[in-house]
Amino acid sequence: xxxxxxxxxxxxxxxxxxxxxxxxxxxxxxxxxxxxxxxxxxxxxxxxxxxxxxxxxxxxxxxxxxxxxxxxxxxxxxxxxxxxxxxxxxxxxxxxxxxxxxxxxxxxxxxxxxx
Amino acid sequence: xxxxxxxxxxxxxxxxxxxxxxxxxxxxxxxxxxxxxxxxxxxxxxxxxxxxxxxxxxxxxxxxxxxxxxxxxxxxxxxxxxxxxxxxxxxxxxxxxxxxxxxxxxxxxxxxx
Numbered sequence: 001x002x003x004x005x006x007x008x009x010x011x012x013x014x015x016x017x018x019x020x021x022x023x024x025x026x027x028x029x030x031x032x033x034x035x036x037x038x039x040x041x042x043x044x045x046x047x048x049x050x051x052x053x054x055x056x057x058x059x060x061x062x063x064x065x066x067x068x069x070x071x072x073x074x075x076x077x078x079x080x081x082x083x084x085x086x087x088x089x090x091x092x093x094x095x096x097x098x099x100x101x102x103x104x105x106x107x108x109x110x111x112x113x114x115x
Numbered sequence: 116x117x118x119x120x121x122x123x124x125x126x127x128x129x130x131x132x133x134x135x136x137x138x139x140x141x142x143x144x145x146x147x148x149x150x151x152x153x154x155x156x157x158x159x160x161x162x163x164x165x166x167x168x169x170x171x172x173x174x175x176x177x178x179x180x181x182x183x184x185x186x187x188x189x190x191x192x193x194x195x196x197x198x199x200x201x202x203x204x205x206x207x208x209x210x211x212x213x214x215x216x217x218x219x220x221x222x223x224x225x226x227x228x
Contacts, residue, residue, distance in 0.1 A: 032215070043119070043206050043219025044158065089157050093215060098171045101215065105157025 012112040019077040021109045023090035026071060032093040034103070035064060035075045039086045044105075047075070047088075077111075085113045117141065119220030121207050127226045133195035136223045140188065140209030148217060149182055149192050150206040158206055164190060165212065194225075202227045 013019045025033075031052040036044035048059045050066050050073070057064050063076040077084055087108040093101050120139040128134050140147050145166050150158035161180065163171040167187040175182070179198070184190040194201055204224050208217040 034215075041221065043208070043222055045219070046216050049215070091157070096171060096173075098173075100163070100165075100170055102160050102163065102171060103158075103217065105159070107156050 009107070010110045010112065012114060013080050014114050015080060015082060017080055019075075019080045019084070019111055019113075021075045021077075021088050021090075021111065023073050023075075023106055024071060025073070025090075025092055027092070027094070028068075028071065030071075030092050030094055032101070033064070033066065033073055034091045034093055035062075036089045036091060036105075037084075037086045038089065038108070044089060049093075080111075080113050082113050082115060085111055087111070119207055119209055119218055121205075121220040121223055123223055124221065125224050125226075127228065128197055130199055130227050131196040133193065134197055134225060135191055135193045136205050136207075136225075138190045138192070138207030138220060140190070140207070141218055143211065144209035144218070145187070145212035146210045146214075146217075147184055147190050148208040148210075149190070150208065150219075152204040152206055152222070154203070161192070197225075197227045199227050201225060 034049040035047040037047050038044045048062050048064050050057045050064045061078045066073045087110050089105045089108045091103045091105045093103050096102050122137050147164040149161045152158040161175045162182045164184045167184050182192045204222040206222045208219045210217045
């Protein structure tokens with residue numbers, strides 16, 4: 001089975017509120033995670049990444065937190081806007097037997113922003 | 116800068132027919148990926164190319180799926196014959212050699228009837 005999974009399939013928030021999307025992983029050797037945003041009819045778009053030597057990383061309105069003890073990461077979006085409505089995936093970027101890294105995606109959380 | 120281009124955007128075929136998808140990566144990107152995204156799921160890697168060579172096709176159903184990148188630029192993914200369970204969006208992505216960030220195209224939505 002997949003080593004990356006999400007707690008909630010759909011999250012509905014009011015415009016202006018903060019959003020938190022959660023993700024769990026099972027492989028303690030995982031060392032690199034990426035959050036992607038996928039809007040309807042488009043391919044996934046890179047949002048932010050974090051490596052296992054960090055607990056927190058911030059971008060513009062987004063923060064990713066990594067808790068290696070419980071194998072959990074979260075994406076926080078501040079002041080959520082209608083344009084943030086999309087499906088969000090956490091992806092694990094692990095080195096495979098080929099020696100090369102490859103992405104394994106979770107099943108995604110749909111974020112709905114209510115005006 | 117132009118993004119990853121894919122065509123067609125939509126395709127409807129009958130089961131047992133053949134279909135091909137085309138991808139043009141971002142200029143200069145040596146690494147090209149094909150993913151299958153079934154409705155309600157995250158993308159799943161099918162095959163990864165480095166220039167014109169395959170570096171990972173461990174999840175490609177080789178009895179019916181094939182892919183090539185003959186000149187190390189454009190790539191084609193083929194399904195022959197298609198099954199109902201092949202209905203999905205097929206995404207192409209590219210990256211600079213050795214880089215972690217992948218850039219995705221808009222995908223081709225395949226419906227197999």
